Amino acid sequence: MRIKPGWIILGIIALVLAGWGISSFLEYRRPPELQVNVPRRVPAGELFELTVSSSKDLTMQLSWSDVRLHGSGSDWSVFLPADAGEATVALTVSDRAGNVISEQYSVSGVAAPQLTLLSATTVTAGDPLAALLLIDAGDNTVADVSFVLDGTELRQLTFDGNPVGITTLPLALEGQQLSLTAAVTDEFGRRTQVARTIEVLPIDRPVEVLQLADSVLELQTEENAQLQAARFGAAQENLAAEPLWSQPFLLPIQGFGSSGYGDPRRYFAGGDVSFHLGTDLAAPSGTEVRASNDGVVVLAETLPLAGGTVVIDHGGGITSRYYHQSLILTQVGARVQRGDVIGEVGSTGISTGPHLHWEMRVDGEPSNPLQWADRLLPGIDGL
Numbered sequence: 001m002r003i004k005p006g007w008i009i010l011g012i013i014a015l016v017l018a019g020w021g022i023s024s025f026l027e028y029r030r031p032p033e034l035q036v037n038v039p040r041r042v043p044a045g046e047l048f049e050l051t052v053s054s055s056k057d058l059t060m061q062l063s064w065s066d067v068r069l070h071g072s073g074s075d076w077s078v079f080l081p082a083d084a085g086e087a088t089v090a091l092t093v094s095d096r097a098g099n100v101i102s103e104q105y106s107v108s109g110v111a112a113p114q115l116t117l118l119s120a121t122t123v124t125a126g127d128p129l130a131a132l133l134l135i136d137a138g139d140n141t142v143a144d145v146s147f148v149l150d151g152t153e154l155r156q157l158t159f160d161g162n163p164v165g166i167t168t169l170p171l172a173l174e175g176q177q178l179s180l181t182a183a184v185t186d187e188f189g190r191r192t193q194v195a196r197t198i199e200v201l202p203i204d205r206p207v208e209v210l211q212l213a214d215s216v217l218e219l220q221t222e223e224n225a226q227l228q229a230a231r232f233g234a235a236q237e238n239l240a241a242e243p244l245w246s247q248p249f250l251l252p253i254q255g256f257g258s259s260g261y262g263d264p265r266r267y268f269a270g271g272d273v274s275f276h277l278g279t280d281l282a283a284p285s286g287t288e289v290r291a292s293n294d295g296v297v298v299l300a301e302t303l304p305l306a307g308g309t310v311v312i313d314h315g316g317g318i319t320s321r322y323y324h325q326s327l328i329l330t331q332v333g334a335r336v337q338r339g340d341v342i343g344e345v346g347s348t349g350i351s352t353g354p355h356l357h358w359e360m361r362v363d364g365e366p367s368n369p370l371q372w373a374d375r376l377l378p379g380i381d382g383l
Contacts, residue, residue: 030098032056036091043188044084044109052076056095063090082109110187113137115194118183120379124201125174126262128360128367130377131165133182133194144185149198150341151180155363157316159243164377166317168367171262174202203262219350224304235299235311236319236364244315245293248340249372252290252322253345253356255281261368277366278321278359284352285326287345291336292320292372299340300328306357307349310342319364323357324348 033055041145053062054074063096064080065087065187073076089105109133119131131154147154147165153314154165160273178200183193236263259280291312298319299311308325336342345353371378 008179014237025343030097030100032058032095033092033102034094034103036103036105038089038105040106041084043106043186043190044082044111046082046188047079047164048082048107050078050080050089052091052093054093058093058095062094071300074193080109084109084277091167091363103122106339108139111138112144112190112192113140113184113186115184115192117180117194117196118380119180119196120198121196122138122199122201123169123379124262125169125171125203126366126368127178128166128168128362129198130158130380131182132377132380133163133165133184135184137162137186141187141236142184143187146331148181148183152166155317157243159316159377162331164316166362166377168362168365169198169200169212170365171203173200176200179213186254205260205263219304228275228303229303231299231301231303232311232364239298239313239317240300240315240318242315243318244295244313245338245376246317247293248376249293249320249360250290250338251281251373252292252320252358253283253287255283255345258282258346261366261370278323278357279369280357283345285346286358287354288341289322289325289343289345289356291338291340291342292360292369293338295320297330297332297336297337297342300331300334301349302328303329303363305350306345307351308346309349312336312342317363319361320369321359321361323359324351324355326354332370 001362003283011128020145035053038049039048057074058072060071060076062078065083067080069078072143086106086108088106091099092102094100114136116134117131118134119129123129134147135142135186145156145163149157149167154167157164157166178193178198180198181193185191257275257279261276261279263276279313293314295312295314297310298313301309303309310322310325310328310330312320314320323342324346325343326348327344330336330342345354358369360367360372
């Protein structure tokens with residue numbers, strides 16, 4: 001029996017249609033292919049996005065905390081509020097063929113860091129100012145820390161694992177109120193800050209007229225001043241970035257305080273008023289001068305105005321200076337420890353009698369050294 005071509009064509013068409021029907025039926029019955037994007041860590045207190053993409057149209061149900069949502073289609077995007085702590089997103093989808101898929105996703109709501117700022121709130125003009133920031137980050141990650149005083153970012157160092165902002169308050173700031181802010185940025189880009197007001201009290205002292213011999217006054221030349229400034233400038237180069245000390249600073253000698261920080265003075269009657277940038281401690285010639293804390297000697301020589309001088313780098317931008325010594329007992333590069341003898345009291349340079357002129361500087365700027373005595377950091381209770 002001979003089969004007609006028409007029947008062959010009809011058979012082929014029937015087979016194709018049957019195959020298509022079977023394929024369509026199988027596709028209809030096949031479970032949907034899902035792509036669900038859920039972040040595993042999200043900032044607590046903010047919204048996060050959950051997206052669902054499917055290979056076919058679905059009916060969707062979502063449960064998150066007290067939130068219940070419904071949707072349909074092949075693509076879905078929702079924004080959910082995040083609380084602190086672990087929570088679960090429950091997602092159930094179904095298609096018209098009766099396929100049901102249920103999945104759960106754990107999401108961690110990460111709280112912002114908690115900050116505590118420790119610093120003095122009332123200081124006197126010329127005092128150093130240190131601000132220590134305690135950070136309770138929990139399971140968050142802090143990416144950046146900054147300290148800003150009235151718009152100026154402070155030098156920052158790490159002390160005992162905690163960030164510290166440090167500066168000195170020039171005499172010209174007396175009577176002002178300054179805004180101190182410490183801020184951190186976390187792993188989500190959130191900025192958390194804590195702030196306080198710093199009141200700067202004035203120094204109100206009478207002008208002192210020094211009684212200097214003519215031979216001492218003759219040392220005050222522009223040439224000597226420039227030479228000394230150059231030597232101090234060289235000593236400020238290549239200082240240690242991080243603190244080298246771990247104990248409170250001490251007085252370099254036990255002596256009578258003959259002149260305080262910020263005292264206004266004239267070198268002769270009718271002369272220009274200058275301000276004392278250290279503390280003078282009077283003591284007999286030959287009294288041992290001790291390093292106020294651990295550090296490295298960066299200058300040890302006799303200068304025309306400061307006389308026998310030692311400068312110690314304590315790291316973190318902090319240096320101490322010791323003037324008018326009759327004998328220098330250390331050398332540049334020496335690693336000294338708190339209390340080591342570095343020289344002897346004298347009356348060299350611009351001096352009215354045996355005493356030690358002691359300075360404490362932050363990034364080369366003078367500060368009241370007595371605010372450092374018996375403290376790890378100036379102005380912070382308990383340190």
